[in-house]
Amino acid sequence: MATPVLDKGDAAGKPEAGFADSPYITVTFRIRRFNPEVAAEAVWEDFQVEIDPKERVLDALHKIKWELDGTLTFRRSCAHGICGSDAMRINGKNRLACKTLIKDINPEKPITVEAIKGLTVLKDLVVDMEPFFQAYRDVMPFLITKDTNEPTRERLQSAEDRERFDDTTKCILCAACTTSCPVFWNDGQYFGPAAIVNAHRFIFDSRDEAGEQRLEILNDRDGVWRCRTTFNCTDACPRGIEVTKAIAEVKRALITRRY
Amino acid sequence: MSTTDKTAAGVGPVEGGAVYTVDNPAPFIEAPRKRTKKTPKTTRGNFELAAWLFMRLSGIVLVVLVLGHLLIQLVLDGGVSKIGFAFVAGRWASPFWQVWDLLMLWLAMLHGANGLRTVINDYAERANTRLWLKALLYTATVFTILLGTLVIFTFDPNIR
Numbered sequence: 001m002a003t004p005v006l007d008k009g010d011a012a013g014k015p016e017a018g019f020a021d022s023p024y025i026t027v028t029f030r031i032r033r034f035n036p037e038v039a040a041e042a043v044w045e046d047f048q049v050e051i052d053p054k055e056r057v058l059d060a061l062h063k064i065k066w067e068l069d070g071t072l073t074f075r076r077s078c079a080h081g082i083c084g085s086d087a088m089r090i091n092g093k094n095r096l097a098c099k100t101l102i103k104d105i106n107p108e109k110p111i112t113v114e115a116i117k118g119l120t121v122l123k124d125l126v127v128d129m130e131p132f133f134q135a136y137r138d139v140m141p142f143l144i145t146k147d148t149n150e151p152t153r154e155r156l157q158s159a160e161d162r163e164r165f166d167d168t169t170k171c172i173l174c175a176a177c178t179t180s181c182p183v184f185w186n187d188g189q190y191f192g193p194a195a196i197v198n199a200h201r202f203i204f205d206s207r208d209e210a211g212e213q214r215l216e217i218l219n220d221r222d223g224v225w226r227c228r229t230t231f232n233c234t235d236a237c238p239r240g241i242e243v244t245k246a247i248a249e250v251k252r253a254l255i256t257r258r259y
Numbered sequence: 260m261s262t263t264d265k266t267a268a269g270v271g272p273v274e275g276g277a278v279y280t281v282d283n284p285a286p287f288i289e290a291p292r293k294r295t296k297k298t299p300k301t302t303r304g305n306f307e308l309a310a311w312l313f314m315r316l317s318g319i320v321l322v323v324l325v326l327g328h329l330l331i332q333l334v335l336d337g338g339v340s341k342i343g344f345a346f347v348a349g350r351w352a353s354p355f356w357q358v359w360d361l362l363m364l365w366l367a368m369l370h371g372a373n374g375l376r377t378v379i380n381d382y383a384e385r386a387n388t389r390l391w392l393k394a395l396l397y398t399a400t401v402f403t404i405l406l407g408t409l410v411i412f413t414f415d416p417n418i419r
Binding site: 182186187223228 | 305306307308310311312377380381382384
């Protein structure tokens with residue numbers, strides 16, 4: 001069988017308009033800088049970067065840090081959308097800098113980059129994630145079984161049972177959802193979407209036996225009932241998890257006690 | 260080293276104006292959302308669940324009650340001009356309309372109060388503000404419900 005030929009369209013191979021000579025354009029990055037040792041208030045600082053618009057915002061941040069201003073501080077580890085370190089507010093929307101292409105966010109205008117909201121900014125784009133992880137730990141994100149003996153065989157599960165919570169297994173704990181939630185902005189005691197998503201992942205796991213306990217934790221005043229279904233979390237999730245739907249499923253499980 | 264000099268020069272008068280060193284470190288930034296001893300304890304019980312469910316169920320009932328009420332009062336049979344003491348007296352002679360109005364009063368007041376309670380919880384930032392706003396809300400709710408109930412049950416059409 002012949003190898004299929006991809007991209008047979010007219011545009012294939014033809015350079016896009018304006019990019020014929022050089023792919024590089026000048027993009028302004030307006031970054032919210034904060035350094036508590038220099039000033040008590042954050043300031044916006046503009047950086048002009050010569051960059052290919054098909055590169056990512058993270059590449060631009062690297063360019064700024066490595067070539068323009070080494071004091072720029074941000075988190076990143078894998079740089080490929082898996083570790084969840086570099087969630088930030090880009091053009092007013094929570095995204096992963098490593099998954100956002102510059103061409104997709106209108107490089108004609110200055111691109112604003114700031115730390116995610118609702119958590120204490122430590123420096124520049126770095127926030128204190130501790131309250132976020134505290135809420136995550138509170139929902140006990142690990143398998144709990146009533147049988148305390150060491151298992152002698154694998155815990156098997158049908159494909160349908162696995163499918164039940166497949167969506168919520170995708171979470172990378174980047175905090176983009178929780179820090180896009182207006183309820184969390186105002187009251188950090190709210191568990192937040194990410195913690196509920198990770199509780200959902202175990203509540204609906206047929207192998208887990210602590211669903212009742214987890215539901216009780218989320219039945220709290222600061223649990224799922226504080227969700228106002230604004231869908232900010234679903235919009236923000238870089239993994240495409242239907243966060244608000246997961247929260248609604250936890251609410252339904254609390255009412256019907258079936259999960 | 261030049262970077263050290265630059266940093267030292269850049270340090271402004273923050274929190275006392277000292278230049279931070281190992282002996283005199285930068286102020287520790289306490290997370291505003293950190294769980295401390297003052298953080299409210301987790302609540303047990305199903306109050307939030309019941310409140311959430313009540314909002315949905317009372318909302319459905321209120322759609323019928325309120326739209327029916329508005330239709331009768333403002334649209335049917337001559338519209339708003341017909342409403343007078345005699346009209347109210349005639350309606351409340353029937354237990355059906357007494358129950359309708361009583362149900363509407365209780366559901367609407369509790370629905371609205373619960374909605375405002377969540378708004379206060381969401382928007383009032385300080386615990387004290389929250390407490391006082393809620394105290395005001397509950398007082399107003401209880402007062403209106405009791406007064407309305409009293410009027411519906413003790414209404415006298417022959418009052419002078």
